[in-house]
Amino acid sequence: MGAEGSGREEMLELATEAFRARDFQLAADIYECQLRAIRAGQEDERDELRLKRAHCLALGGRLAESLEEYKLLSQQGILRPQHLEVLVERLAEAMRSSQGWTDGEQPARRLLSCLKCTGTLYEPVTLQCGHTYCRNCLEREREGTRAPSTHCKLCKDKLHASGTYRINVVLNSFLNKYFPAETRALTLRHEGNVLYKNKKPQAALEKYREANALAPKDHLLLSNRAQINASLRHFEDALHDGNAACNLQPTWSKGHLRKAQAFAGLQKMDQALKEYIICIALDSESKTAKLEAQKEKIDTTDIGVRKEWKTHTCGNLTNAVQMMSDNKDALKNSSTPLALTSPEQKNTQKRKCDLINDDKAEIIEGNSKCFRRARTQSPSRDHDTQSDLVDPLDLECSLCMRLLYEPITTPCGHTFCLKCIERCMDHSPKCPLCKEVLPEYQTLRKYSRTSLIEELIAHYLPEELAERKRVNDDEMAELSNLNKAVPIFICTMAYPNVPCPLHIFEPCYRLMIRRCMEFGNKQFGMCMSDPIKGFADYGCMLEVRSVELFSDGRSVVDTIGRRRFKVLHQSERDGYSTADIEYLEDEKMEGESYTELLRLHDAVYDQAYKWFSSLKQGLKTRILSHFGPMPRKDTDIQASPDGPGWCWWLLAVLPLENRAQLPFLAMTSLQDRLNGIRRVLLFMSRNCPR
Incomplete structure (x- = not known):
């Protein structure tokens, strides 16, 4: 007995090492050998080995065999919800692989949808990174975290926990003008949320019914109404809303969660478990789906009384695997020689597959078509409006009075062209409209374009955008010309190949230096002042090597001299001098x-x-x-x-x-x-x- 016990301990230690090395096949085989050697009276040790073998089989992709082990454990009344965590995760991975999804796959995004809740934007707030969210979504996330800052879901830029979120004026006006029904539905949705939070589900349901009549294709409305219906135990209505939400957004995990909860309320456990698995496959971070899938049909507080639930649990899991695995490469290797022991077992497995084959084929085919359709929508614009109905004045910069180009939204909620707000920051660190101080804009000089407004203009005003871009390109070409209208810095003498550091503090020269840097040539002319002409007839081109910005807008510019020139004609642009020039060249000497x-x-x-x-x-x-x-x-x-x-x-x-x-x-x-x-x-x- 001593030698036998010592040998068993060595084998179990070997199985543990194989598990750590992720050799799940070897570990499962060792546990199987040890199970065969278990004698009567060692039930506790046998159950522990069977659970470990089930985990190894699941992790090794042999789901069919692992299910048999879990089923035996369930029948013996020792299976707990936490024991099914590995199996649930592997089922989700198998479905994710079979459908070609990625973990955390985002639903098809509509043009005016929030990046957090995926619903239509309500009181849109544009962050400094340029991405736009509902104000309520940002405030709810801020309240729900203890961290000093959260992050933008798209670019992971930090969102500071202090300060007030300001509504984007341009976007909010656009939504109210061109989507009044959807905007009214959003207002009703938030009124319903307040009622539901105050434990008035029936009144909240009425608000959602009214909202759904105005925006029948809003998947978030349907999902929230499904939750309210489920809380009122109207599970058929909840299932109807969950189905509708999934049809609108097939790759949205929350919609499948609502369906699963409705199925569970209707005691349709197979369908509920399948939806939970889909939810986890789409979003592995869904804690609610994981917990519900693990405890499906298992009562952790009364495990000894309700044994019929334990048996049915493994039946649910078996059906879920079979519905995913038939004709799917992801589970092609789930059967092993150990599963093929006798003709009777083969026939039994075949009859089980035949019973669910029709249902499985319908589900998989339906899901596959639905998800393929979702991937081809790029992006969905269910609440679109005709482009010719959009007035370009609604997307116009209030400074240059032209169509917004490279739009920048300030923290106070106003939107301007990039070059317009930069010029304003040259003169004052205040918003040109509301006069709110924006010190971080002048200090950092870091601007992120408002991507949603760019998308709106590209979608609704493509011709106007093309014309605006053409005009901008013409202006850039004119400004980058190093012979015509060359910018002139009136200060001191500069010479070819000689360093010339400059201290820039006047707004006109801030603008001039920035333009020189943007155009790529990084050059401007330097001339001495002249009391009569304004500046001298001769000067030297300077090339910018580096720019050091200070918090008050001043800068130190390191330049070096390049070519000499003669001034042919003087002019002015946006507050600084310009000149048409010709370059000078020394005469060549030959011979003596x-x-x-x-x-x-x-x-x-x-x-x-x-x-x-x-x-x-x-x-x-x-x-x-x-x-x-x-x-x-x-x-x-x-x-x-x-x-x-x-x-x-x-x-x-x-x-x-x-x-x-x-x-x-x-x-x-x-x-x-x-x-x-x-x-x-x-x-x-x-x-x-x-």
Whole structure:
């Protein structure tokens, strides 16, 4: 006996290790061998081994065999609801696989539906991430969680728990104007919810009946009415509403939950269990469906008295598996050689399958057609209206008075074009309409477009949207032109290849820099001011390398000089200056002239290097930190249209007045520029202390 007991413990330990290694087949086989060795008087140990084997068979996909084990346990009166958790999950996975669903599959979304409740939007609130929900849905989720913040269901962006949710004015007006019946039905639905919460189900039912008459295709109305009917024990009416909700949204788990609860109320346990399994297959996080499926026909408080319920439970599970498994690859391997022991057992299994075959075929075929139809609706627009009835003025920006383009909804509920609200934030951190302070918009400069308004415009106003996009593209092309109407920053001298950091605080230049960044070229012109003309006739293009924004809207822009230009015509756009320009290029030298130019270049470079080296260390350090080291001599001094880079670096560090610097920028002769630099260096070496 000692050796036998020791051997059994070793085998059970081996089965445990196999289970941990997810080798469920080996674990089940070991438990089967140990079951055969159980002697009379060891019923408790036998039941424990049978339960473990049932779990292993279920996890290994051998559902038919696992059901036989669960059935035996149920008949012996030891099966509890929690014991069926593994089986229920595997049944749901099998159905999910056979139907081609994904866990958490979303129902076909209607154009104006809430992303949380899936019903038509009621008092729509647009979050900073750009997604829109019912206000009640957001408030209910906030009240139901202790966490400091929840998350957007679609993008997982954090939703702060503080503050008031403001209704999106544009969307709310659109719903009230073009969908008055649906809006009235939503109001009645929420009135009914309040009555139901106050334990007045009959009055709530009347509200829902009135709402359903106005919006007969609202699946959420039908689902909620099914719940009310079930609470009043009107299970036939609840089943009717649950069926209607599932027909409208076949992949909506809540609709199947309502059907299951109605079937359970009618004592139709097979159908109830099947609907619970469908619900779990669509949403594995449905705790209600899991608990109900596990305790179906098992009373945990009176398990010894109602044994006929235990037997029927496994019958329900068996039917559910058979209805899913016939002709389905997902359960193709559920039968094993152990199940094929005798002709009598084969005939018995065949008769069982024949009894449910017709019912199974009808259910599977109906479900498959229904779900395929749902997947082809992209998206459903049951409460659509004719596009030609929508007035473009209802989707117009109140700032530019044009169709909303890249719409942004502020926390106060007002919607503007992206570029319009950005320009407003350049001047003030307040909403242009209600004057509510929006400090986070000016600080973060992070805008997310309101996706639902974009979808509405694309659906109802496609021609107007195409025209609006064409006008916007034309404007962008005009603004990105680096020859015509080039933006001009009027400030100081800038030179090719020389850094030029800028502090931006004026609203007009905030707009100018933002446009330069958006268009991709990241360039604008820099000119000195002129008391008569406005700005000088010559300047240098600057390219933005980085922008650092501050909380008050100011920014530090790191730029570097590129090409020189001559101003042909001055103009203005949106508060900042622009100009038509032509780019300057040094004249090319050849032959003896080039040889002479090269000698001059080398002599002036040596002279400049000697002057810079003679400066005091403190001054040199400041120059190096601001402008960088002096560039080396170019291999080809005429390779760049602006000449050698060291010339411009030197002009930037030389202590010259602006009126003395500007002629160098206008020169197109490298020889003249070198001679001018030589004269300045000579003057500096004679008269200026170092």
